[in-house]
Amino acid sequence: MLILERAIKDDAQRLAEIQKASFDEESKHFNNNEIGGPSGYDSPSWQEEMMQNCEYFKVLLDGEIIGGVLILIESSEAHNLGRIFIDPNFQNQGLGMRVIEEIEGIYSGCNKWWLDTPSWSVKNHHFYTKCGYSKVGEEGGLYIFEKTI
Template sequence: MSEAELYSDFHLLPLTETLDEIESEFSKHLFLKAIMNGVIIGAVRAYRQGDTCYVGRLVVHPKFQRQGIGTRLIEEVEKIFEDCTRFEIFTGHKSIRNINLYKKLGYKEFQVKVVSEHLQYIYMEKTKERTPCKVNNCI
């Protein structure tokens, strides 16, 4: 909701996505959630394509923001997809807190896409060197 308010657009996909649409992504995406006292207070999705892990839909309940939950969720995705050499995430151009978080985690802007006259997506990536193989005959 905070992003929708920021952009004055309450038709953003996370707000309009149906339960069936979300459930269909379970087979393609990893879903992680942060839970406190039995209540989901944060979540993130990710999937791998080639050597890239695409991170998306990072959300943290407003009462729990700025407590490291988003950071921990992204770091957990990076651990799970540790064999990826590239991680990609995007956010809207007005989402300064998101952009600053991603920068703090080592992500750098590499592309801006104009979606409408009121919205631009800022694409950010984090790359790492491939770890040399320590086993004979590996590819």
């Protein structure tokens, strides 16, 4: 059973480990074997800070943390999907799409979502397009995607 719950300080280490594994795997395959991810992706203290500054959910599958999602509320009608990550061992099973659907249900009053992702991240581009997002621009090596509900 897939459940989203608010992340708490005790989850920070595990969430950092999963983020690191997820982003490193993606960059290894699509970014010329360069390992890395966005700011703070491998830092437990950054995870804790984000728990205070945005809507941070852990993704649980049968009680085990397998990922997370960060939402930045810009207005009542527009939200930024700041980050979504699933442990590589659980990817390609439709779980990311289910997380997106759950988040959209939690924030059902929001009619515009946007995100950015690296221009080299082909797997992410496919995933976001599959979830109903469209590429609307490029900025500093990032592709900007939006979804209107």
